[in-house]
Amino acid sequence: MRTMSRQHIPVRAKNIVLIGFMGVGKTTIGKLVADKLFRDFIDIDIEIERRYGMTIPEIFAQHGEGYFREIERHTVIDICDNKQCNIVSLGGGAFKQEAIREKCLDSCLVLFLDLSWDRWKERMDLLIENRPVLHNKSVDEVQQIFDERQAIYAEHNARVTTDNLNPEEVADYIVEILKLGWELHEPLS
Numbered sequence: 094m095r096t097m098s099r100q101h102i103p104v105r106a107k108n109i110v111l112i113g114f115m116g117v118g119k120t121t122i123g124k125l126v127a128d129k130l131f132r133d134f135i136d137i138d139i140e141i142e143r144r145y146g147m148t149i150p151e152i153f154a155q156h157g158e159g160y161f162r163e164i165e166r167h168t169v170i171d172i173c174d175n176k177q178c179n180i181v182s183l184g185g186g187a188f189k190q191e192a193i194r195e196k197c198l199d200s201c202l203v204l205f206l207d208l209s210w211d212r213w214k215e216r217m218d219l220l221i222e223n224r225p226v227l228h229n230k231s232v233d234e235v236q237q238i239f240d241e242r243q244a245i246y247a248e249h250n251a252r253v254t255t256d257n258l259n260p261e262e263v264a265d266y267i268v269e270i271l272k273l274g275w276e277l278h279e280p281l282s
């Protein structure tokens with residue numbers, strides 16, 4: 094049960110935050126949604142790489158996962174506190190941190206991009222190189238992480254099933270549900 098009070102931000106001004114497992118399409122789809130809504134796009138991993146001058150694999154290799162999680166937390170909280178109306182794609186592990194979950198759920202609209210394990214597995218070879226969390230893991234070990242991670246994505250404002258949809262179709266669907274939600278909350282006069 095969350096104890097912090099929700100911030101009063103008009104629903105249309107809230108950042109839209111995309112969560113979900115590595116490789117479900119948060120970065121690809123977030124950019125498309127931002128373009129369709131004429132909003133700015135922030136990918137937290139790209140933002141970290143820009144701010145710290147290193148790639149994500151370099152940060153993991155030189156400083157370890159603990160340091161990455163710390164700067165990930167600072168970056169997400171800073172964006173939530175200082176930006177509005179943006180489309181923000183998180184890294185797949187960000188929601189492991191309670192402080193990130195609390196901040197996003199209090200101040201943003203959180204959309205969970207869901208993909209079944211069977212569809213995800215077909216994409217695995219594409220993903221491994223740039224995702225240190227997947228390095229030196231068997232398929233069974235990755236499936237265990239995939240299963241464990243589902244619990245951290247359970248808190249969200251809306252779930253979007255992406256199986257059998259291409260990124261463009263997922264982005265169109267998200268734009269539709271956002272517009273519907275905005276109209277329901279704040280009808281246009």
Ligand SMILES: Nc1ncnc2c1ncn2[C@@H]1O[C@H](COP(=O)(O)OP(=O)(O)O)[C@@H](O)[C@H]1O
Pocket residue numbers: 113114115116117118119120121122182216219220255258259260263
């Ligand atoms: N709906 C989709 N269908 C097929 N491939 C996709 C889809 N969404 C993303 N991809 C592909 O999966 C890979 C990972 O996408 P990415 O946006 O980086 O995911 P994430 O940010 O969630 O890790 C990319 O090669 C991307 O083109």
Ligand SMILES: O=C(O)C1=C[C@@H](OP(=O)(O)O)[C@@H](O)[C@H](O)C1
Pocket residue numbers: 113114115116119120138149183184185186187223224225226
């Ligand atoms: O799930 C994770 O622990 C991670 C996901 C990655 O982002 P994507 O979900 O965009 O691949 C990136 O933040 C880092 O490699 C760690």
Ligand SMILES: [Mg+2]
Pocket residue numbers: 119120121136138182183184
């Ligand atoms: Mg990404």
